[in-house]
Amino acid sequence: MMKRIIFIFITIVILSNNVFGQSYTVNDFVGTWRYENNDTVFTIVLKEGKYINFDFGNLPIRKFIFGGYSLRINGTLIDDFTSVNNTLDWDLGYNPSLQRIYIEAMKMHDNTNGYVFTFYDQRKRHFGGKGISGGFLTLLAPNKLKWEIDEEIGIWSEIEGCEDCPEVSPIGFSVPNNVVLTKVLQ
Numbered sequence: 001m002m003k004r005i006i007f008i009f010i011t012i013v014i015l016s017n018n019v020f021g022q023s024y025t026v027n028d029f030v031g032t033w034r035y036e037n038n039d040t041v042f043t044i045v046l047k048e049g050k051y052i053n054f055d056f057g058n059l060p061i062r063k064f065i066f067g068g069y070s071l072r073i074n075g076t077l078i079d080d081f082t083s084v085n086n087t088l089d090w091d092l093g094y095n096p097s098l099q100r101i102y103i104e105a106m107k108m109h110d111n112t113n114g115y116v117f118t119f120y121d122q123r124k125r126h127f128g129g130k131g132i133s134g135g136f137l138t139l140l141a142p143n144k145l146k147w148e149i150d151e152e153i154g155i156w157s158e159i160e161g162c163e164d165c166p167e168v169s170p171i172g173f174s175v176p177n178n179v180v181l182t183k184v185l186q
Helices: 002-016 151-159
Strands: 031-037 040-052 064-073 076-081 089-091 103-107 114-119 132-141 144-149 178-185
Touching (some): 103 132
Antiparallel strands (some): 031 040
16 A cells, blocks of 8 residues: 555656646546557547545545557457446456456546556556556647556556565566557547
């Protein structure tokens, strides 16, 4: 839990540096976004959601986004995890992929244009399928979204402070890790 808090603090600082004049709402992020380059088509679907069976105590309630992804290479569908949970109520007592949640994002500050996210890569299965943090979704324009995920930050946030944890080496991602997507559906 402490590692997640440290990660959240660091991402607040990073996202604070990305602030520009306009503040976006969760609805600006919701929709289907696509990146196309030569033979690669990477698509993410984002929907607003909420956690259930979790007590936030005195913490401010943030807007959450849950979603899924697909990857097509040379016209062949490699991964399709876009059929995300329709209710988007994530019961934290259960594995996210069993609930068809593959992207979990949280807005860090009301004045930022971005969300931090954890990615549940179904092929690479970081940390035994627990997902890997270190992702940033930044709205560049109403129809442009930057998808950025840093594996080293994700590994650091998972093992920082753990004296008994084994050394963890990067394994990469099954999807692009730093691209700009265009909104194709609301």
